[in-house]
């Protein structure tokens with residue numbers, strides 16, 4: 079990661095983890111923090127699941143997880159994997175056979191807890207299937223489903239119990255000489271999750287999958303995830319993230335990216351800086367930003383745009399953005415390009431005009447990047 083020597087307070091020092099491959103996506107080490115989501119269609123409805131995987135990938139998901147609760151789902155998984163633009167993680171609980179079937183169907187990763195799938199022989203079979211099919215494993219510890227003996231030992235779900243569970247599962251994989259794994263220790267409680275992840279980060283060099291489980295709806299879940307994942311990422315912990323929301327998977331991807339963008343850990347698309355608006359606004363800021371967010375969804379090039387209601391903060395924000403618009407008086411405002419006041423534009427035409435300016439700037443940035451490569 080490149081460090082900012084001019085503004086050292088922006089630097090995040092990432093924990094050094096081992097790198098593994100999930101299909102063609104590197105996870106851990108100095109790889110970009112991968113964004114994941116999970117489909118909520120019936121896996122047996124391959125067409126609906128493929129559509130959801132594609133929409134999530136279009137929104138920027140690097141990996142998509144799909145539940146495999148039964149044999150019919152494992153069968154459908156094959157088709158889903160074939161049509162998916164991104165590696166598929168198969169979510170397996172308890173049934174070791176589903177794990178084997180999912181690996182055979184081409185899953186790039188199995189989310190499975192080796193300690194929960196039966197006796198030693200079954201564990202060995204699943205690990206062999208994963209190895210034979212180039213499939214990694216995610217150990218997914220969840221505070222809500224800890225092993226009985228750990229609940230008895232600790233009295234209730236707690237960070238120590240979660241980490242112990244994770245390390246027990248790691249040991250099983252290591253004993254089978256299997257090392258292509260990552261691990262998560264999720265809880266719906268932000269404090270428990272954060273404490274568990276911090277302890278886990280000390281205890282292993284495996285890549286870490288971050289998530290606050292069952293976080294809630296779009297607004298409450300976003301806030302919980304931003305606090306929980308945000309502070310861990312800020313500490314340098316986390317190699318892949320999933321924001322769990324009771325919402326469309328595309329929303330999970332968008333929120334995941336926004337968290338990473340806020341911390342400067344990943345950049346994708348237009349980062350819009352806008353003011354909340356007030357009586358001073360020279361145009362309808364809220365409506366304009368809503369429209370621009372939709373009209374600029376197709377831009378994947380990382381860049382910034384400031385949309386500010388008046389000159390109180392407009393010129394200052396525009397200084398630090400690629401394209402800017404600041405409301406003025408008499409139905410028009412000022413367009414800023416690369417931080418400098420460029421030309422006036424009427425409020426009526428400004429949305430179309432800003433979209434054009436952003437597209438132009440994106441093309442310019444892409445050309446510069448291509449030339450440098």
Ligand code: SF4
Nearest residue numbers: 353355356359387388
């Ligand atoms: S920038 Fe201007 S319009 Fe926007 S909130 Fe501040 S004072 Fe109000």
